[in-house]
Amino acid sequence: MSHPFHAIIHSPFLPVPFRPGAAAAPSLGVNVAWPSRALRLPRARASADKREQAMEEQGGAAALGWAARDATGVLSPYNFSRRVPRDDDVTIKVLYCGICHTDLHVIKNYWGNAMYPVVPGHEIVGVVAGVGGGVTRFKPGDTVGVGYFVGSCRSCDSCGKGHENYCAGVVLTSNGVDRAHGGAATKGGFSDVIVVSEHYVLRVPDGLSLDRTAPLLCAGVTVYSPMMRHGLNEPGKHLGVVGLGGLGHVAVKFGKAFGMKVTVISTSPSKRQEAVEHLGADEFVVSRDPEQMKAATGTMDGIIDTVSAWHPIAPLLALLKPLGQMVLVGVPNKPLELPVYAIVPGGKGVAGNTVGSVGDCQAMLEFAGKHGIGAEVEVIKMDYVNTAMERLEKNDVRYRFVVDVAGSLGSAA
Ligand code: NAP
Ligand code: ZN
Numbered sequence: 001m002s003h004p005f006h007a008i009i010h011s012p013f014l015p016v017p018f019r020p021g022a023a024a025a026p027s028l029g030v031n032v033a034w035p036s037r038a039l040r041l042p043r044a045r046a047s048a049d050k051r052e053q054a055m056e057e058q059g060g061a062a063a064l065g066w067a068a069r070d071a072t073g074v075l076s077p078y079n080f081s082r083r084v085p086r087d088d089d090v091t092i093k094v095l096y097c098g099i100c101h102t103d104l105h106v107i108k109n110y111w112g113n114a115m116y117p118v119v120p121g122h123e124i125v126g127v128v129a130g131v132g133g134g135v136t137r138f139k140p141g142d143t144v145g146v147g148y149f150v151g152s153c154r155s156c157d158s159c160g161k162g163h164e165n166y167c168a169g170v171v172l173t174s175n176g177v178d179r180a181h182g183g184a185a186t187k188g189g190f191s192d193v194i195v196v197s198e199h200y201v202l203r204v205p206d207g208l209s210l211d212r213t214a215p216l217l218c219a220g221v222t223v224y225s226p227m228m229r230h231g232l233n234e235p236g237k238h239l240g241v242v243g244l245g246g247l248g249h250v251a252v253k254f255g256k257a258f259g260m261k262v263t264v265i266s267t268s269p270s271k272r273q274e275a276v277e278h279l280g281a282d283e284f285v286v287s288r289d290p291e292q293m294k295a296a297t298g299t300m301d302g303i304i305d306t307v308s309a310w311h312p313i314a315p316l317l318a319l320l321k322p323l324g325q326m327v328l329v330g331v332p333n334k335p336l337e338l339p340v341y342a343i344v345p346g347g348k349g350v351a352g353n354t355v356g357s358v359g360d361c362q363a364m365l366e367f368a369g370k371h372g373i374g375a376e377v378e379v380i381k382m383d384y385v386n387t388a389m390e391r392l393e394k395n396d397v398r399y400r401f402v403v404d405v406a407g408s409l410g411s412a413a
Pocket of ligand 1: 099102246310332
């Protein structure tokens with residue numbers, strides 16, 4: 001089984017260059033013939049039909065969601081059914097669901113991997129409505145979270161080491177392939193109910209506000225996990241955060257809670273005041289201003305790059321001290337350029353990161369609970385999601401849209 005983040009055709013994350021007319025996948029480091037769109041569409045449609053049939057055969061509770069049907073990404077009401085709950089399943093009534101930039105990449109098929117109809121949403125906070133007979137950790141009424149994935153093989157090396165997020169059989173919460181259930185495409189949190197094995201359900205600590213917690217389930221763990229792994233959680237160290245969006249603004253909050261010096265590196269001068277006065281950043285550097293970038297050269301121990309679009313990374317690597325570490329978490333749909341001169345002389349590291357394990361996510365939530373960390377959110381109703389997606393694409397959100405699913409889905413359908 002190939003890891004879906006590595007496989008080309010099924011990659012939920014690799015920005016497969018699904019460009020009309022493009023004949024080959026550029027810059028993936030392997031010589032892979034890339035079928036033209038004309039060749040690929042009929043096959044995609046056939047397997048979509050199969051998946052839909054599998055979904056019909058699920059036979060579980062009726063669910064109401066909002067789905068994108070094609071690459072316009074326009075979302076509209078969609079009826080489907082969840083799987084019949086198994087012994088270890090938790091049935092969750094969805095309360096809030098954040099909108100991650102990944103949802104936008106996927107519904108518009110920018111990564112070439114959309115399995116329509118796509119019900120987005122993987123930043124879910126809800127309340128347990130029912131549990132299977134074998135569930136030991138949750139009971140009806142518990143407040144819980146679901147993040148980017150809802151399954152893994154639980155027998156491979158990665159799963160054994162507690163890195164389910166890197167399992168080749170990881171099942172994504174939305175637009176994933178649920179092989180254990182007829183290969184049906186998974187449907188995410190833009191829906192009233194979701195059924196998830198208890199192994200992938202998170203406990204939301206008391207005291208956290210639910211709408212502000214939802215984005216932590218993806219954005220939060222995606223920055224927290226590499227900060228822990230690369231020692232970017234030590235007081236006094238200097239962290240650079242590139243891109244002040246959903247992921248970036250939470251990284252600033254974690255960095256400050258760890259006692260670090262935090263500098264935001266942004267293309268938006270209009271975000272300076274809020275970054276410093278409200279989010280607690282120590283400094284703000286406009287990445288398109290060469291003077292400001294020069295002044296910050298060689299000052300940072302680590303950088304978390306959250307940018308969703310193509311951008312030059314060599315100027316960012318220049319901001320690291322020798323032996324500094326950059327972690328890429330943003331997933332632009334075109335390959336970034338990494339000139340060796342940018343890392344070899346300073347012995348610098350460049351790493352990637354995909355969300356975090358279940359354990360990382362629970363630890364992140366506990367940390368957020370202790371430090372009162374939540375995302376800055378604009379809570380919206382379901383019938384605003386299409387406008388929200390347009391605004392997200394234009395970088396017009398401070399800093400995360402969260403859909404009040406329980407409070408608006410019924411009336412919006
Ligand atoms: P977001 O809220 O849209 O934030 C992205 C930020 O990137 C923007 O706020 C903007 O910040 C900056 N930016 C946008 N266009 C840019 C450009 N052309 N050049 C330079 N900077 C630009 O998105 P998000 O939800 O935080 O997600 C960010 C990326 O992470 C997406 O690609 C998403 O798919 C990916 N992601 C990855 C993981 C993972 O596990 N690795 C998890 C979640 C999301 P400024 O205005 O400050 O410049
Ligand atoms: Zn996400």
